[in-house]
Amino acid sequence: MAIPFETAVKEDLNIGHGSATITNPAGGTLAGTKINMSAFLGLATLVFSATPDFDLVAGAFQRLTLTADVASSTISQSAGTLAAGTILVLEIIQDGTGGWIFNWPTNVLGAAAYPISTTALDRTLATLFYNGSNWMFLCSPTISQ
Secondary structure (H helix, E strand, O other), X not given: OEEEHXXXXXXXXXXXXOXXXXXXXXXXXXXXXXXXXXXXXXXXEOOOOOOOEEEHHHOOEEEEEEOOOEXXXXXXXXOOOOOOOOEEEEXXXXXXXXXXXXXXXXXXXXXHHOOOOOOOOOEEEEEEEEOOOOEEEXXXXXXXX
16 A cells, blocks of 8 residues: 555554555655554543553553542553554543542553552553563652642
């Protein structure tokens, strides 16, 4: 598939959807595995679920506001294969009530050492790195409101 450079948009470049060629009108092309530019552009806000799935197709920056306990959660890549070296930033927010529990996905190593804040309106930011089989914390600070 060839995509004209001057009309290429972020949706044209997407992880796991095969290969692409972007043609530069001045000459030359960029070919190879498609890159999910939405992962670098913007923040995806998830609708609350007691079993949320942080699907990387939505992007690498995702926000979830807790309005009840999260019994379990997952990280997935619904389109294509999850690549080693992937970074995911999660913002977990307590609502005005607070006190909600968040259970990290089972393939997040060392999750017990990084509980989220249960204080109302606090935000926990977790930066995760995928090593090819599991996720690992790079950073997980809590920001109080």
